[in-house]
Amino acid sequence: DQQVKQNSPSLSVQEGRISILNCDYTNSMFDYFLWYKKYPAEGPTFLISISSIKDKNEDGRFTVFLNKSAKHLSLHIVPSQPGDSAVYFCAASGEIQGAQKLVFGQGTRLTINP
Amino acid sequence: EAGVTQSPTHLIKTRGQQATLRCSPISGHTSVYWYQQALGLGLQFLLWYDEGEERNRGNFPPRFSGRQFPNYSSELNVNALELEDSALYLCASSFSISFTRFTDTQYFGPGTRLTVL
Numbered sequence: 595d596q597q598v599k600q601n602s603p604s605l606s607v608q609e610g611r612i613s614i615l616n617c618d619y620t621n622s623m624f625d626y627f628l629w630y631k632k633y634p635a636e637g638p639t640f641l642i643s644i645s646s647i648k649d650k651n652e653d654g655r656f657t658v659f660l661n662k663s664a665k666h667l668s669l670h671i672v673p674s675q676p677g678d679s680a681v682y683f684c685a686a687s688g689e690i691q692g693a694q695k696l697v698f699g700q701g702t703r704l705t706i707n708p
Numbered sequence: 709e710a711g712v713t714q715s716p717t718h719l720i721k722t723r724g725q726q727a728t729l730r731c732s733p734i735s736g737h738t739s740v741y742w743y744q745q746a747l748g749l750g751l752q753f754l755l756w757y758d759e760g761e762e763r764n765r766g767n768f769p770p771r772f773s774g775r776q777f778p779n780y781s782s783e784l785n786v787n788a789l790e791l792e793d794s795a796l797y798l799c800a801s802s803f804s805i806s807f808t809r810f811t812d813t814q815y816f817g818p819g820t821r822l823t824v825l
Binding site for chain 1: 712743748749750751752753764766798800808809810811813814815816817818819
């Protein structure tokens with residue numbers, strides 16, 4: 595039962611263009627969402643988060659959009675840079691059946707082409 | 709400032725053995741989290757310790773256990789190892805602002821690669 599899904603295993607984008615990474619979740623009780631970036635041989639690095647009371651959060655080149663009705667969030671990176679090439683994980687947390695849960699997606703490998 | 713450190717980097721065990729993985733959090737952080745990343749899968753939350761107590765536990769069997777020491781470092785123990793326990797085990801730490809919710813920014817270590825033969 596994959597509660598958080600990143601349906602694109604990989605994404606290739608031209609340098610300077612916009613990268614859009616998508617994430618879908620199934621449980622409407624999730625109320626806090628996070629994006630992490632992971633380089634090979636390193637641990638994930640926190641990028642940006644959003645609470646369910648907002649529909650957008652921006653931090654520099656990174657913007658996360660949340661569409662609660664569609665149970666969908668996306669991460670926009672503008673402009674994309676070669677250093678953005680990494681695996682991106684979305685995660686959702688909230689109280690599910692009386693307990694706080696944190697669930698990650700399977701990741702999307704982003705490649706930025708020069 | 710030193711980041712989260714984990715040891716060992718690699719660990720090879722055989723089925724049925726026990727594995728012990730160690731994590732030292734960033735100085736000042738009181739929460740430690742453990743995750744498993746099996747091949748081809750996303751991160752799966754294992755355990756959360758704060759101030760020496762287990763705050764939350766993921767959907768893993770009891771043979772996955774751990775503890776947090778007074779200096780906030782932590783151990784993850786995996787008993788009766790099975791082949792499918794082969795994975796990258798990641799530790800993260802955070803300040804403890806939210807005592808129950810996963811809203812505190814977590815800082816990850818590089819992981820321990822456990823191979824079960």
